[in-house]
């Protein structure tokens with residue numbers, strides 16, 4: 671990775687994630703000023719070479735790029751609103767988790783204040799920052815992304831989605847939606863085998879390679895969805911995908927059926943609409959057009 675160690679940076683927010691982001695920049699040799707609402711969280715970073723600011727205003731006034739990693743959108747406004755004058759003409763990168771609408775609102779706030787703005791969505795936990803596997807999604811100012819990419823790359827793989835500041839958050843939340851439903855699927859399977867004396871750990875050793883292999887189906891589903899023709903030969907039909915057997919077996923194990931029932935409902939709505947012979951990927955139409 672290339673670095674531009676002449677860049678000065680201030681990091682506002684030294685929680686688990688902000689501390690990890692600041693630490694990666696300090697270790698990479700960036701001149702880093704740090705601030706946190708509750709004192710004491712900067713001590714380790716100062717020992718590594720960061721400068722601690724007493725207030726958020728002092729951190730911003732120390733110059734350079736401003737990075738914000740706070741709890742949520744409200745806390746970002748609480749910290750930045752009083753500093754809009756100091757921030758005018760400066761560059762702000764906000765990696766706090768926000769909704770697409772909140773990211774767009776902050777981009778508009780920044781434009782009004784004369785601040786160049788880039789929004790980020792972190793696809794990693796703190797101990798992944800600066801290691802392989804960490805990914806951070808960005809949208810907003812392309813100029814800011816291009817200029818600071820060497821710095822952003824210190825945290826993980828940096829991917830830019832476009833000038834609409836809400837896009838990074840949209841991708842972030844869409845990926846998390848997929849993750850949570852997959853996790854629920856794993857939990858359902860673990861609950862299903864539990865009455866048979868199978869531990870969750872034993873089930874995990876089977877589920878991980880199985881689900882990993884199944885992600886290979888995404889590409890084929892995507893080709894069908896993007897092609898818009900669910901009748902293409904070779905697909906598993908919706909009728910063939912009937913999950914009654916899974917529901918019956920789950921109930922027989924004495925467990926809840928919410929997770930599988932949710933998928934069954936998506937399938938059934940398409941069958942009821944006369945599409946039973948078409949491919950399984952068609953359940954996306956049940957999701958796109960809520961019943």
Ligand SMILES: NC(=O)c1ccc[n+]([C@@H]2O[C@H](COP(=O)([O-])OP(=O)(O)OC[C@H]3O[C@@H](n4cnc5c(N)ncnc54)[C@H](OP(=O)(O)O)[C@@H]3O)[C@@H](O)[C@H]2O)c1
Nearest residue numbers: 683684685686687688707708740741745766767792794795
């Ligand atoms: N941790 C993760 O695995 C992870 C993964 C992806 C994204 N993120 C996102 O990263 C952001 C930070 O997460 P985190 O794990 O660092 O959370 P955290 O450990 O709970 O830290 C929250 C930070 O926000 C500050 N804060 C909260 N309310 C504030 C306010 N009103 N004014 C000023 N500062 C305020 C806290 O300051 P005090 O120390 O004074 O309370 C602390 O620095 C969140 O948006 C989170 O969704 C986290």
